[in-house]
Amino acid sequence: MQGEVNEFKPLIVAFCCNWCSYAGADLAGSSRLSYPADVKIIRVPCSCRVNPLFILRAFQRGADGVIICGCHPGDCHYTTGNYYARRRMTVLFRLLEFMGIDRQRVRVEWVSAAEGAKFALVMNEFAGAVKALGENVKLGDLRCKP
């Protein structure tokens, strides 16, 4: 038990769309499929509601990984929201890489309301990958510097 006290616990923020992925997370729960407690879910109506600023904010505040989950392409409750999310994140992830955040700390995944097992699998996998990378360096906010 001693060893576990100092074990690195990553902080992971998961943005889940209300219609597919949040429901998928609920299904993972009602199917009792576990994934690390390090993952904390924020409910948004659609993956396209995820403003890149939210992700930057998370990294500023010490998140070790951020994952955005939406409906599968073609299945978006709002028809096209997940396509916007995908394109925005592609651009953002390149920027993050430029800022020195490992590409593996961010991810976009499609999880439907029927895919409880996939949700758990994705979260286990992602949490494992982030854990392996170790603690992230907080992004600085220049406006806060003297």
Add this chain to the structure above:
Amino acid sequence: MQKIGVFVCWCGTNIAATVDVAAVADAMRSEPGVVYAADYQYMCSEVGQQRLIAAVREHALTGVVICACSPRMHEQTFRRAAERAGLNPYMVEIANIREQCSWIHKDKAVGTPKAIALARAAVAKVLKNAPLTAGESPVAKRALVIGGGIAGIQTALDVAEAGYEVDIVEKSPTIGGRMAQLDKTFPTLDCSACILTPKMVEAAQSPNIELLTYSEVEKVAGFVGNFTVTIRKKARYVDTNRCTGCAECVAKCPARKGKNEFNMGLDNRSAIYIPFAQAIPNVATIDASQCIKLRTGKCGICEKVCSAGAIDYNQRDEVIERRYGAIVAATGFRPISLEKFGEYAYQESPDVVTSLEFERILNAAGPTKGQLVRPSDGKHPHEIVFIQCVGSRCSEDAGKGKTYCSKICCMYTAKHAMLVREKYPDVRVRVFYIDVRTPGKNFDEFYRRAAEQYGVEYVKGMVGKVWRQNGKLMVQGSDLLNDEQLLIPADMVVLAAAIEPEPGARALATMLTASMDTNDFFSEAHPKLRPVESPTAGVFLSGACQGPKDIPETVAQAGAAAIKVVGLLSKDRLVTNPCVAHSNELLCNGCSQCEKVCPYGAITYSEREVVDRGVKDVRRLASVNEAVCRGCGACTVACPSGAMDLKGFANRQIMAEVDAICRAK
């Protein structure tokens, strides 16, 4: 100054076993803004709700956080309770500490800190909440049913009976669907047409039902209560108002090589055709791909023989647009393609047929006039082998078939076997089965009757291969109970092919923004408690498009879907979702980015006068039509100036959640 109350639910032991609920409540007491925190066994119970109401009043709470099950379960319950206490319902936030915490973590050491983190995030969010008022939108008092099989017909009849207008859109020239193709129905063996055609006639005669046959849905816009649907009425090249259904044209048409869809392609039909005798509407349709006149300009015989003058070679597709309050998907099923099951020789031998083809062979109006003969040579068969589970219950990695049980095959195979033995006692009938699944009223008794009274031989095992040899079909399979491998020289083999959703359902689901499962069946809003509703408001499900089902189940579900439609149409106005976008006109720079990404066309621009820091100015500004906006938030991210925000999921609310979650660091 906000005053927040936090309520931690035990959910019996569902939460309390792996989350220390008292510790969560305790931790919340020291959160900024929290003036009250408590835990209780069942917050969703009446007593639990009363406690919430009492606390709101006693402590003059301005916002409430419930730490309980998923908001998808009880958000509405708690919003209503808050309203009863005089609080704006949108001042309630839920921390999901059951599905996303207690149920997935094994003990309190892990569960409690996570529950606290989730509760903190909810508190942080509710502090930034603002009261919201839902708007209202009118309900179009008309329903659309897509699919004219027994599911669609029954739903339409029930909706019409309740006094509402309903349209049935059917892609083929007649309503009736799969049930019209069936000979007899289990477990009573009554004739399918005899019980279906009265319903078809009733649908045609009902003043509240309009049949749009040979038509397809092309576009769906709008939302619950206010759908605008574009429907293409395909050209029949026949004036349906003039055609009397005399079928003179059908008899004289020289192009007779069209595959007869009604008989599963077992025989041919003419280019101008009426699908079957009891078709509704009973009018002819020209298959343009087969018609000599339409292809080459020569012929024109049907026009000459038609005494009603109904033939119109110049007819064009007609596109209409209608408004509906509710939409029902009833698109049905088809048997799967058997191309990946070559071991059963379906492609090689005409004497290997699917069960639906066999149904047509048994039917008096079928290609053999109901005579049981081999399709290859018209001879009477002496030995028939039925193979169950062809393409059903396959593993995902098998690369063929479906993972689910098709549900109806055990029963229809017992029916077929029984019908054969009843009419032709000289025919030996064997059924290869893996399991016989007959959970239905009088179903198992039916199957036992096939075995015990009709002498159908049930063989526990599976056929490995079928091939033609010396004019017979050699069927090699295992008889597991007798521990032997059988080699049966059979005359016919009938395959219980798995069923799958009609292929057009996928495109329709996309138009309806209704979700589907991995097998392309429509998903229900809740597998147990909302089985006939799609997760998309105003879209309902009827029949096999939601999953394999037999006729009694389909009819029951069709009726259930109808009452949901009636419940919706009986309202004059619907409360709209207040979580919609809005633009801060002082920040808007008129760039139109939001307008471009809006999937609903809810954003418009106009020149308006604003007063910015005391200065009057006329600017080009975005405004959101709240009745049309669905609240996805695409515009909020597209907006470069930060003018666009989403009520209920505002930037500052989500930022506050992020901050709260990250506070652990």
Add this chain to the structure above:
Amino acid sequence: MRYSYYPGCTLKTRAKELDRYARLSAVALGAELEELPEWQCCGAVYPLAKDEIATRLSAVRALMSARDEGRTLVTVCSACHNVLKQTNEALKADANLRMKVNNYLDPEVPYAGEARAIHYLELLRDEIGFGEVKKRVANPLKGRRIAGYYGCLLLRPSAVMALDDPENPRVLEDFIRALGAEPVAYGRRNECCGAYVTLEDRAQAEKSARKIVQSAADAGAETIVTACPLCLYNLKNSAGGLPVRYITELLAEALGIAEGA
């Protein structure tokens, strides 16, 4: 067009006709088969166990050698082709196997399934084209009713071999048709001839083979053709009475290059 060619051990001894006519016919059809400089026996059967590494190595060497020559690898023996193709696909799909094999062989350039291994029938169908074969036929085998025998090795496992539909194949029938003969399709054309069990229990192998020959005879065939020496041996021994020949013998006969023709 030049191809690497893997004959296999049986083609050097008992099945010389299969080999000789494969080469001669290829030349007549404008394809050049160049035997791999050094090759070893492929092992005759593909190991079904995951932990068998050593028994896969000779196949890897052959594949690697074809890759290094930059040519497609053609094999006419069904058994050799099965081993080579399955080994190649396993190396593409299984990273663990790939690592072990490369550790063992330690090649200059690690091997990851880059070679393309095709069967002689695929050479005829996909590279040369049966239409072209038909044009070059000098002695059409008119009126001959010929049954193509696939056995198991050409087709299975279909997800890996991907040569034809595993239950309703047509490549041999199309081949026979291209030679001007009449193909006879019959039920047991993709059932096993008894294979190596002939050494363990000759009676069992004969029984299997007899059923196949009977099935072909019932369908009215005069001759059976195969691409596998072991199939030919088993079918001939089955006392079924039908002549059994190699596909390349038939091809050479139709092209008019068979000796004594």
Add this chain to the structure above:
Amino acid sequence: MNNENLRDLVVEISGANPRKCMRCGKCSGTCPAYAEMEYRPHRIVAMVEKGDIEPLMRSQSLYRCLACMACVERCPRSVEPAKLVEAVRLLVIRGQGQNHMSPDDIPQKLDAELPQQAIVAALRKYGK
């Protein structure tokens, strides 16, 4: 070795999963060596799943399988019975002195027509 260990070993060597079996018996309906086998393919899968490996290891059925892959090809659950047979056979012949066939056995089986590939194949399948 106890039953569970033996089962785990067979599963590991074969890479096949007998738990996926739904007991349809299609493997036994398809097997061309069915008549020669004491334990039929469906039974072999069930025995491996149960851990009943020892009777299988003593059975001649292991040497009757043609590895023709018909059961693998047609199985609706992709259980791959042929791989299980091969794994059990390997458990036997990998033991010291347990070769079912050795090069010394070959000369008496030879005839003038026997192709080399048959000998190589038999030695591979029946020996180390």
